[in-house]
Amino acid sequence: MDATPQLSRQDKRTLALSSLGGALEFYDFVIYVFYAKIISDLFFPSGLSPFWAMLNTYGIFAAGYFFRPLGGIVMAHFGDLVGRKRLFSLSILLMSLPTLIIGVLPTFDSIGYAAPLLLLLMRIIQGIAIGGEIPAAWTFVSEHVPEKRIGLANGLLTAGLSLGILLGALMSLSIALKFSADEIHAWAWRIAFIAGGIFGLFSLYLRSYLHETPVFKAMQERQQLAKELPVKQVLQQHKTAVAIGMLFTWFLTGCVVVVILAMPNLLMAGFGFDRAMTFQMQSAAIIMQMFGCILAGTLADRFGCAKVMMLGASALALVAIIFYHSLGQAGTSSIFMLYMLLGLCSGTVGMVSSSMVKMFPAPIRFSGISFSYNVSYAIIGGMTLPLIQILGQYSKIGAMYYLVALAVMAFITAAVFKIKFETKATPEKNTIFSEKPSA
Template sequence: MSNALTKSDIKTLSLSSLGGALEFYDFIVFLTFIPILKLHFFPEQSELGSLMSIYGIYAVAYFVRPLSGIILAHFGDIVGRKRMFMLSLFLMAVPTLMIGLLPTYESVGILAPILLLFMRLLQGIALGGEVPSAHVFVTEHVKSNHLGLANSLIAAGLTFGVLIGYAISTSLNIIFTEQEVKEFAWRIPFIIGGGLGLFALYLRRYLQETPVFLQFKAEREKSSEFPIKTVLKKYLKESFFGILTTWLLMTGVIMVLLIPNLMKSELYGLSAPFVNKIALLATAMNIIGSVIAGLMVDRIGLSKTMIFFSIILGTSSTIFFSYLGTDSNTLLIGGLYIFSSLFLGLVACVPIFIVKLYEPQVRLTGMSFSYNIGNAFFGGLTTFLVPVIAQGFSENIVSYYLIFLCALGIYLGFVAKRFKI
């Protein structure tokens, strides 16, 4: 058996990564421009009120994911992976483009935040189907000895979208003045993202249906039982741990998405240009760490990889937080942040854990159910409550929360060993 990825594998991995990259690109762009978005869509509220409103609209995309993900995955297990893969990308690209074209509160009043909320709902629906579909798609295309690497490359692709988002946001601050960014240039990243999404949709039509789906298609057509019913009847324990494992994804949300915003806030007062630069480097390190994690999974197994990354991430992030806010050496702080981000390869272990819990006939439904339920609950609460608590009440919540997640990662590493995955 060849150990190298084939040209077909590389093509599948590349095209599968495009949609996820777009989705995470949009998420980081939205978060980056939250200070501007709240001015345009909630100008009449107090500082805390507008902050809660805009973070609430951001988080709402997480809450619609379970239902949308189950529906899209249901049809993915019935009519094919590729069709749902195409639909989810379309549902992401169009709303991203539209956010860049929306009228503001000054132009249409209360209709502006309502339209923004609607666009985020559509993006949440898309995200519910896109990421699980990508992981199932590559899992069913590559050889079993490349399963870890293939899934980690999808995870790295998601982070690559964050990297592009940071790069474009940083470029805007260089090309335009602060006033120009506030007035109109904030729209440019959303328009670019929508355009890239439609182009990725065009390229994705060249993907082939997975051979695994084609093998069980005839058997599935004879079955009258809904995939979600099978998951709830036969995979309840697996689903519980699948949902719990998605909590580890919040380490990435905290390190890559929330901490840069907090470092630029009044809590820590680091300059925006400096934070943007180290955020770019930290995100690049996350991509490298994800690929390393995938290679380790294929070499030493999922359990050992999860435990190793959890221990190192917990230790390094604790040291980082001990200096943040108490040390004036910004280079040291930046270096610790970048180093810690390498071990966010932990997030690449999450989809590998979940996708191996289910049989092919219900794999997409099972993964979508676990992945989206977990993200809706843990992701929604994290992206809404943690920033508000950190900026309004206690900045230590971020550090404590991250340490807890790393402890959870160690526990789930032992669970993976027990499930022999």
Template sequence: MSSSPGALPASSGSLLSQLRIFALASLGGALEFYDFVIFAFLAKVIAAQFFPASQAEWLRQAETFGLFGAGYLARPLGGLVMAHYGDVSGRKKVFTFSVLLMAVPTLLMGLLPGYDVLGVGAPLTLLALRMMQGAAIGGEAPGGWVFVSEHAPPGRAGFATGLLTGGLTGGILLGSVVILVLHAVMTVAAVADWGWRIPFLLGGVFGLGAMVLRRWLDETPVFREMHSRAEIAETLPVGILLRLHRRAVLCSMATTWTLTAAIVVLVLMMPPLMQTLHHVSAEETMRASLVATFCLTLSVVGVGALSDVLSLRGLAVLCGTLLAGGAFALYGLAPYWPGTLVGWAAVSGLCSGFVGLVPVGMLRAFPAAVRFSGLSLSYNISYAIFGGLTPAVISVLVPQTPLAPAVYVAVIAVVGVVGMWFSPEELKAGSFLHSSSDYPD
């Protein structure tokens, strides 16, 4: 099958080969997100290990969350650097390197001596490792979306992207399960003493395994086609983006804002908000968070598949409406029906399919020569800004009304729908290659 401008080259192998590609990509993404989130789940224990015991507990906790936030700050820079090389040197090399850059710091965190051994060197080393993790996660999601979509057969790019997104959210679920099991089989004292290291060691070892397996993946057909036609951008891809694709960048940042609102407000912040606002037990909120994440994983895969056959604009309106409705169901109805939080959390997760629509829209908004950089710039900068600001905004609004989280999600859902509606869909479903005339140097 010959490739023509605007058409996807022949698929890169048999169905079995494609399934292997999607499985390895999703597995690596899940492990990277697992490595990234377990730090938050173990923040209290880490604070006791890596900061002076003479400090107040709240100060140590704040310093630990500062280290967690440092990972987010490193995301845009790491993502842009890796995206540049992904657009210029190849998707596969960067996709493999991102797993290594996540696995090694995670493994070292599990082996790092605490403050009683290294003194001030302990938190400083931890900061450096956390920054490396942030740089890795900044390249993983955009790189993964580009890689699987360009390997997908015609008309299946949305489904492939949904599978990868499901793998990323599955990593959060995996982290939650591992921490729950850890606390179930070990005493609190044992976890605080040495047990906290186990999730990091497991993540590091499995991450290295994923890196080895990814070496067997093939370069994407789209990049090989660009390379053979000498269509790779000779100038900085970011420069091309800022000159020719500003609208795509702004619309992609708007949709990513909605993605962060869904994940942060409906999944990550839900347990502490429900405990504080409505005095729900910690055990019930943790179960609800697990169920919401599982349902979110199913939802993003389903919406990704639908994007192959339905218009993005129509799906955006539907998914945006469902997202707002799910938020009000979770924060508006669950408190008035004691014991039903888990069920409403499941509803909110199923209504969060907009998360799976975001990468599909971004992939179609950017041509192949700057696709990796376009996704990385839009996604990472938006996530760094709005992912960091959302908890603060919710904290300010909650004293005004307990429905503040739902109102926030509903408003940002409108932002995402508008962003998706006006996003330049340069590529239709299954079309991931443009002619060289689309890429002025």
């Protein structure tokens, strides 16, 4: 038997459609950040100070994170009981429609306080959707591909999520190049949201071609589906896996939000980079992050998730210190290269999902991943942008200290993961794919 089985044509098709859908859905969720300053001007009273207007805008962004557990737990519950595919499609519908609505939403000058309230409602629905989407994608793809290719598949899928951020950055860059600042502020910003909603609905159509996972079908045939609430089993029997999954998600949050999403505002407002150059730098960093995700997933298949995380977290901390201390000191080309290297190191998060897939057995896998990922993201992800905004009041490079602390935490967590799930033969480890039918 081949020790490293190749992905079949059907596996590649499933992975491609899942990654594309995830990319478009993540685009819908993060495009909000690229226009946070404009949204703060248009959807809040003009009398607010810039700091409080931006904090309110980030607060509404955070609301999307706070409602992720609701969507994640409910969708995962039914995903473990009635099938992965149905919930996989529902999540993208709940993301696309609110994005389209935000693109045509009246501003504060037109409808007063109803504007931020409607904006908040749309973000809540998006939070529910994204809470089901990402764990569904990780579970769906992992149960299709050979076990020895789970790392690569999840690395590619996570790179697809980064592609969603890249699409947002490229859309913002193209709008910045085509329209004047006044035109963008007046109406052109809406193009990014309307396009995202349309792309998302197209992705919903593409997902109709996906099939239910072999693992879930086998569990149905053998009547091995969870007999009680899956999340109840997760909390009763897999506490260690939940804790590790939450800490890994915390690290993932920092690598996405701080390294990618918050960086344009820091470079423009803190160090005087122009908008076009900032988005060019960000786009290059995202491409490097995508490559890093694929590399991390591939290495995880060969050397184990723990070693990859420990090496990647160490590299991220070192590069972050050099990068942030170079801001305002080094030339643009040096900053550009360092930012790309920081993006590459942040791609370590490409192995986070494969580690969570391996910690939870199939009958409650969707719920286990969803609970760990979404609760952590709701608590930490929702607080990250406001926290970075506050840290920026004390130091221009306050985000650096946050990243370094996260890297240390990730290194320690990876060491625990290695002991619990990679060194010892645990029950969880032995039941990872026992439900998958043999070839």
